Amino acid sequence: MNTACRAALVVFGLCLSAGAGELTARMNLSFDRVRHGGPPEYTDDFLLADAAPKHVRRFTEFSGDVSGRYIGALAIVAQQSDRAVPELERIIAELVQLQKPDGHFGDPFSTGAVTKSDMALLWGNGRLLIGLLEYNRFKPSERVRTCARKLGDCFVQLGPRLNDPKVREEFSGDQVAVGYICWTQIIEGLVELNRVTHDARYLKLAEDIAANTFRHPKQHSHGFVTALRGILELYRETHDAQWLQKVETEWEGILASGNLLPQGALPEVFKPLIQRDEGCAEADWLRFNLALWAETRKPRYLENAELTLFNEFFFNQFHTGDFGHHTFSADGIGAGAARAWWCCTFHGLRAFPDVLRNAFHTETDALCYDLPVDGDGVITGLTLRADATLSHDATVTLSVRDTDDQEHSLRVRIPAWASAVEVSLHHTPLGGVRKNGTLELKRRWLRGEFLTVTYTLATHVLTDAQHPGRVAFKHGPWLLGVNEDNSATFFDEPYQRNRVIVPATTNGVVQLKTAADRFTHRGQFVASAAHLALPYLPGGYPCQPQLVTLRPMAEHTTIGDTTPWVFWFEPTK
Ligand SMILES: [Zn+2]
Numbered sequence: 001m002n003t004a005c006r007a008a009l010v011v012f013g014l015c016l017s018a019g020a021g022e023l024t025a026r027m028n029l030s031f032d033r034v035r036h037g038g039p040p041e042y043t044d045d046f047l048l049a050d051a052a053p054k055h056v057r058r059f060t061e062f063s064g065d066v067s068g069r070y071i072g073a074l075a076i077v078a079q080q081s082d083r084a085v086p087e088l089e090r091i092i093a094e095l096v097q098l099q100k101p102d103g104h105f106g107d108p109f110s111t112g113a114v115t116k117s118d119m120a121l122l123w124g125n126g127r128l129l130i131g132l133l134e135y136n137r138f139k140p141s142e143r144v145r146t147c148a149r150k151l152g153d154c155f156v157q158l159g160p161r162l163n164d165p166k167v168r169e170e171f172s173g174d175q176v177a178v179g180y181i182c183w184t185q186i187i188e189g190l191v192e193l194n195r196v197t198h199d200a201r202y203l204k205l206a207e208d209i210a211a212n213t214f215r216h217p218k219q220h221s222h223g224f225v226t227a228l229r230g231i232l233e234l235y236r237e238t239h240d241a242q243w244l245q246k247v248e249t250e251w252e253g254i255l256a257s258g259n260l261l262p263q264g265a266l267p268e269v270f271k272p273l274i275q276r277d278e279g280c281a282e283a284d285w286l287r288f289n290l291a292l293w294a295e296t297r298k299p300r301y302l303e304n305a306e307l308t309l310f311n312e313f314f315f316n317q318f319h320t321g322d323f324g325h326h327t328f329s330a331d332g333i334g335a336g337a338a339r340a341w342w343c344c345t346f347h348g349l350r351a352f353p354d355v356l357r358n359a360f361h362t363e364t365d366a367l368c369y370d371l372p373v374d375g376d377g378v379i380t381g382l383t384l385r386a387d388a389t390l391s392h393d394a395t396v397t398l399s400v401r402d403t404d405d406q407e408h409s410l411r412v413r414i415p416a417w418a419s420a421v422e423v424s425l426h427h428t429p430l431g432g433v434r435k436n437g438t439l440e441l442k443r444r445w446l447r448g449e450f451l452t453v454t455y456t457l458a459t460h461v462l463t464d465a466q467h468p469g470r471v472a473f474k475h476g477p478w479l480l481g482v483n484e485d486n487s488a489t490f491f492d493e494p495y496q497r498n499r500v501i502v503p504a505t506t507n508g509v510v511q512l513k514t515a516a517d518r519f520t521h522r523g524q525f526v527a528s529a530a531h532l533a534l535p536y537l538p539g540g541y542p543c544q545p546q547l548v549t550l551r552p553m554a555e556h557t558t559i560g561d562t563t564p565w566v567f568w569f570e571p572t573k
Contacts, residue, residue, distance in 0.1 A: 019356070019374030021388035021396075025524060026317060026557075027352035031077055033321025034070065034349055035085070040341055042070060044091055050124055051098045051105040059342045061120045062177075063106025064128025067095060069346035072131030075138040080353035088135060096147045103154030114167050116178040122162070123182035123223075125151060129189030133196060145196060152193045152202050155186055159205050163212055174218040176269055181223025184213045187230025191237050206234050210243060215253055218273050221266040222347075225284035232291050244295065251292065251301075260285075261328075262462060262472060263315065263479050263553060263567070264308030268325065276336065279316045279323025279344025283351035286313055290358045297361075299437070302370055303416070309355060309371070310477040314525070314554035316348065318561055323348030326556075331470075331496075332481055333553070333565040359386050366409035368438065372396050372455065372477070382408040382445055390455065391527035391552075394476065398423075398451040408445060411438035412453055417476050419509075420456040425449060459510050459532065461502065470568045471502060473512070475530040478552035481567035482534075485559040490536075490548045490566070497539025500569040515549040527552040537572060 040046060040057070047067045050060040059065060071088060078085045098105055104125050109118050132148045135141070161167070162183045171180040190206040193199070210231045215224055228247050235243035254260055259270050266285050268278035289305035292298070316323050318337075323344035327336035339345065359375020361368050367379045369386060377384040381404035388396040398410075414421045414437055421439050423430045430451070432439040457476035464470040473480045484491045490498065503510055515531035532550045553565055 019387060021374040021386075022314075022391050022525065023352065023355060023373040023375075023388065026314065027077065027081075027349070027356075029321040030317065030323070030345065030349040030352070031074075031081075031321075034074065034345060035087075037321060042066075044087075044094060047091060048094055048098065051095055051128070053106045061107070061117060062124035062127075062342075063104070063121055064124035064126075064131075066342055066346070067091070067105075068124065068128030068131030069343065069350070070131070071095075072127075072134035073346040073350040075131075075135040076350060076353050079138040080356060089139075092132075092135065092141075092144060096143060099147055099150060102157070103150035103152075105151075109158070114161060114171075116175065119171060119175070119178040119180075119182040122158075123177070123185065125154070126182070126186035126189055129155075129186065130192060133189060133192040136196060148189075148193055149197060149199075152190065152197075152199075155190065156201050156205055159208065163208050165212070168212055168214075172214070172216050172219070174269075174273065176218070176220045176273075177223075179220055179223065181220050181227060184209055184227035185223050185230065187213075187227055188233055189230075191230060191233040195237065203234075203237065206230070207238075210234055210246070213246075215250055215257075215270070217270055219270045221259070221268060221270055222278055222280040222284055222343075224270075225266065225281060225288050229284060229288050229291065232288070232295065236295070247288075247292070248296075251288075260304075261312075262464075263311040264304065265312035265316075267328070274328065276325045276327045277312065277316060278325055279340060280347040282308060282312045282316050283323070283344075283347045286351050287354045290354050294358065294361070302413075305355075305358070306371060306415070306477055309373075311479045311553055313348075313351070314552075315556045316344070317557050319557055321345070321349075329564065331566045331568040333556075333567075335562050335564050337561045339561075360384070363411075366411045366440070368411045368413065369396075369398065369453070370413045372415075372453070376401075379408065380404075381406050382410075384410070390476070391525075391529055391554075394455045394457055394529045396453040396455075398453060400445045400447055400449040400451075403445045403447050405444060405446075407442060409440055409442045410445075411435070411440045413438050415455070415477065417458055417460065417474065418455040419458040422454045422456075424452050424454070427452075457530065459512055460508050461505050461510050462508075464568055467568070469570065471500070471571055472567050472569065473510075473532070473534070473550055475512075475532055475550070475552075478527055478530045478554060479567060480530065480532065480550035481553045481565040482548050482550060483553075483556070483559060483563050483565045485563040486551065487548050489538075489546070491564075492538060492540055494539045495566075498570070499537045499539075499542070499572040501535040501537070501545070502571045512550070515551075517549060523558065525557045526555055534569075536569075 050063045051067045053060045074085045136144045187206045190202045194203040232247045265277045266281040267274040286308045289301045293301035322339035324340035325338045327334040356375045360377030367377045372390045373388045383402035385399045432441045460474045462472040512532040515533045533547045
């Protein structure tokens, strides 16, 4: 970060408290889209059409889906960033009027065999339950708790019908968005309702559903990972080890089944129906890994959260602030894209506060800086603020906001993607001790000090188990690719026969030259710190070798929504 930015941060204390790096800017983009953007605009009538229901737009049969996600996402972001969202109170006042006598929202449930329409109703009402309770976390409200209780009682009534193994089997095929996940995703809201009310019936129902939760092919990944997040919350509430064991086993199962793609994406639908991503699934996987990291401190969860955050999650965010779908192709991302304003836009926004909260963690004897993103770290006697400009200059600024003038330890994680990490104070390296994958600095910190963490980014060559011989490139935390907007001639016919020239590697690490546009192509969400030049032989004219700029796929937010990317390359023989 340059001196002028730093000075501005000091003068405008409010800006500093909002964070000055890419993560905060991306959260603000989605926050503003939900509140003021469009089309479609989230007017009161538009939001509440699913709760009424009034079938005037797509997916109103998922009653409570849009309205519940809207309330939950805005409440949690407002809480995290200390911002007022006055419209929430108005919308909730209108919403509670729409609750049916049995506690649910929307059209009636069937009375005979469970139908797909029942599943859609369950899905939306489950999203609404957690959304209401997230609002209650932000602004405790008797009116909201009463409404949530009535909805929870409705689920308790429905429990025996839906927990029937025959219903589970029937809806564990290729029903996708109206599959059994519509029932299992409710666990999250039930656990939270138990936390708020201490009514054991909700916890018992959550346990019954958790015991009936399984992964299967062609399953909707967003629904399944939401259920896993709920089961992890169940563990946090009950401390019953079986639930932690279950979610860790399922985490391993997702990886072993080949459903985690190299950019940290889960497909919308599990194999063999992999076709496109879904912002909701990516947000869930990110939040699930962060929660597992917080619970276990196993590095694999932090590393996977980071992989998804810097690649698929940022990639998935549209320039409008929406999240949604992109079509996979054989060598990267194809030309299809859809802004999923009915779900992903909210669920993407909802993930940001979880990331901000996990930038740091505390140990009994140290404050630890884990993810190179914006965030606040607090231990007794020391408060730090991180402002990350990793994408521009591979650095993070840590400012000392408060201190008791005693000695404290700061541990800065040394990620596998960095060949070195250095911390300096006013351009003077502080040294430090390498300890368990961190750089530890123990000293008396002074209020107002600015530290610079500099990451030396390494370039790794990845291989493709499915297609031996193909390679991909990672620089720092970013997966690199070539897109048609920025590099049109790379897509000259027949681009599939392009052959890249890869220098010799040492332990998977390669040296590529900095791209010529690295210092000229800047701007919001452009990760110029990772622009590298890759030599290649064009498929149509190999007699004229060319250079193309590899850039992070996270930059997709800055280019055309439907622009294709290539990130798997065939090297020359
Ligand atoms: Zn979605």
